[in-house]
Amino acid sequence: MRMMAVHAHPDDEASKGAGTMARYVTEGHRVRVVTCTGGERGDILNPRLEHDKQIIDNLLEVRRAEMAAAAEALGIEHAWLGFVDSGLPEGDPMPPLPEGCFALVPDEEATVALVKQIREFRPHIMTTYNEIGGYPHPDHIATHRVSMAALAAAADPEFHPELGEPWQIQKVYYDVSFGQERLEAIHEAMVERGLESPFLEWLRSRGERPQREATARIKVDEFFPQRDAALRAHATQIDPDGFFFQVPHDLEAEVWPWEEFELAYSAFPVTGMEDDLFAGID
Template sequence: MIPDRRLLLVHAHPDDETINNGATMARYAAEGVGVTLLTCTLGEEGEVIPDELRQLAADHADQLGGYRIGELAEAMAHLGVTDHRWLGGAGRWRDSGMLHTPPNEHPRAFWRADPAEAVAAVVAVLREVRPQVVVTYDENGGYGHPDHVQAHRVTMAAVDAAADPAAHPTLGAPWQVSKVYWTCLPVSVLRRGQQALAEAGQETGFAIALDAGELGDATADELVTAEVDGEAFRAHKEAAMRAHATQITVRGSFFALSNGLGQELLATEHYRLARGEPGVAQGREQDLFTGIDPA
């Protein structure tokens, strides 16, 4: 049986999905929505936090990507998501690292992917899963990482191509996505989180960002069009974040990546509508499927 409501999330690396959308994914999975995660790389270039696992890193054994396959599987189990795929198959494209670094020059770097091949790989998933809603990044990829930017470009192009009967005719029947959302963090929520971290003092052991830009690009509150309340699934998201142990440290209501800068662990997650019609006339949508007739 195909669920009436179907959601596809396209993310660059393992852990991106849980940080940005973990509570949303858990909530919808529990509600019987068909939730599909499509991850573009194995995250081979990630910085490893635990001392005992640092030999996995790209500049040592270069086994981090394989290890993160297991981390992501565990995270999905905590979120209740059973349909997870790797774009082009596991390892087809490699984590590109940051611009102007050696990993960005790797021949399999996702940043250097043949656009036609990468778009076709997403089209195949879109036409198979037939999601009404797609979630990915904005044009800057949230904070400018090449793989995030590439995921945005490839996804947006694939949404158009999937609806075109003349495009990729061997990849299945055309499918029109109803809505595309870009995951985002409102400026007010970022500020609130940093204030909460400051009030927690030394208890978390995390540093406070001197410049909010160090935590990524926040979105002006007036541009945020949807917020999904996943408070009932906070524990699921926290467990999934802990599963990404090479990349994330969780302490109480806060977490940090390898830079040690604390951030608030959010169970209400925010989105900006990029394609499609808003489901409410005023205010923010509370459900990404608002206004969509199941089909």
């Protein structure tokens, strides 16, 4: 069977559902990541590289090479949707988004591009972001809109028939990678072991913010090495001494060996907590 994961930028796939994708590839499924933008406006977050002029001057090409390395680490297929990174606006008041960026592209145009991918690959399941983008980055919010529009459009025989035969995706999931329960479980386990938790400030800043309810938990502890290799492949975006790598694998496998997802759409009834995103698909 086939899974498509739709992401906003190169590196998003490595921090959101990477273990699940590596597991499904190992089990014989085809997995394709579709990246909506080139990530060309991303900050360089690795302090070892932030002043490298060659990287700064060629960031788009560097991030393409990083994405190829991450895809190889996970064993997945990959496609670019071809839009331009919107950047993350900061300030008060917020500056306008750059002209021509993904978040300002008409939804129809972006939907056509994603429908082409869906009809070509014909995935049984799709993962994407929720209506607030998982977090309020304009490209993540746009990714949600376009993913859900493409879900309906890809199955509509009257929508751009030149893009291929209609295809109905059976299930769509939102990523819930950084759920409160997971962060708290890992944080408490690290404190109990006398280790410094990377999630303390994160948990404090969340306060009483409403949490998404996970409806699927996929066991992925055997695939932590592939996940981490994909993260490290995005060398401009991932600090090798940062929080992603501060949790020992044995501790994480003991207290939280899963990646979580929230069911957003299903063509058939689904009840209870799922342990396989392909469950119920013939």
